[in-house]
């Protein structure tokens with residue numbers, strides 16, 4: 269041991285207030301459960317109040333803290349008031365996990381205007397206004413952590429993902445701009461870029477043997493990701509210890525984008 273006394277990095281979210289969008293199922297729900305288990309109070313937001321309350325209720329039944337809120341991120345006018353209400357109810361907003369997202373596969377030649385708008389409204393426009401609403405509260409307090417759930421498809425091209433890739437590429441650059449604007453005021457903004465995770469959103473496609481095989485052949489570690497893998501990265505980026513990390517896009521992709 270040297271003469272210098274090092275403090276153990278604070279990777280704890282215990283006592284933090286965490287807002288998660290799209291937490292009715294899949295990654296959002298998994299992350300809500302995992303972060304609540306670590307001692308965070310989780311604002312579980314979902315399009316339908318019933319879903320939000322169900323997930324929050326299950327977390328409470330397991331002895332952790334969660335409250336359900338209705339939030340459809342396409343309804344931009346409702347976003348700011350919802351975040352302010354969460355702050356009033358729970359005392360503050362320390363962490364935002366922008367998880368709500370949708371994806372459909374289209375051949376680019378067949379993409380319609382409504383396909384484009386549908387994906388962009390949720391994945392990019394909705395995400396931006398959630399960053400803005402949370403950012404306003406966080407900047408006023410001088411502390412905050414925003415983690416945007418992007419995708420490997422925002423880093424490399426994946427065929428039949430034109431609109432989805434464009435939305436996630438937009439998330440990655442938006443993350444960097446917000447990091448620049450807010451970095452000096454205690455608020456970090458990062459993105460994580462998972463490979464395929466088996467969720468209700470991907471099950472249909474991953475259950476097709478040919479598609480499954482083609483995906484696995486492009487993941488060097490040889491398996492899909494899990495909600496746990498995503499939560500682990502969020503836990504670091506959302507923690508006080510990650511104060512020097514901002515404007516990054518961290519692949520959680522088993523090596524997909526290393527190729």
Ligand SMILES: NC(=O)c1ccc[n+]([C@@H]2O[C@H](COP(=O)([O-])OP(=O)(O)OC[C@H]3O[C@@H](n4cnc5c(N)ncnc54)[C@H](OP(=O)(O)O)[C@@H]3O)[C@@H](O)[C@H]2O)c1
Nearest residue numbers: 290292293294295315340341368369419464465467468469
């Ligand atoms: N699974 C993967 O392989 C993978 C890989 C990379 C990145 N991602 C990203 O990870 C995130 C979650 O994906 P997932 O696989 O868990 O998807 P999922 O199982 O389809 O769940 C998507 C979630 O987003 C919610 N949502 C959809 N539209 C919404 C809206 N307008 N407002 C609020 N919430 C909305 C859904 O709520 P409802 O129940 O109300 O529809 C649901 O809770 C997405 O951003 C996705 O792009 C996923």
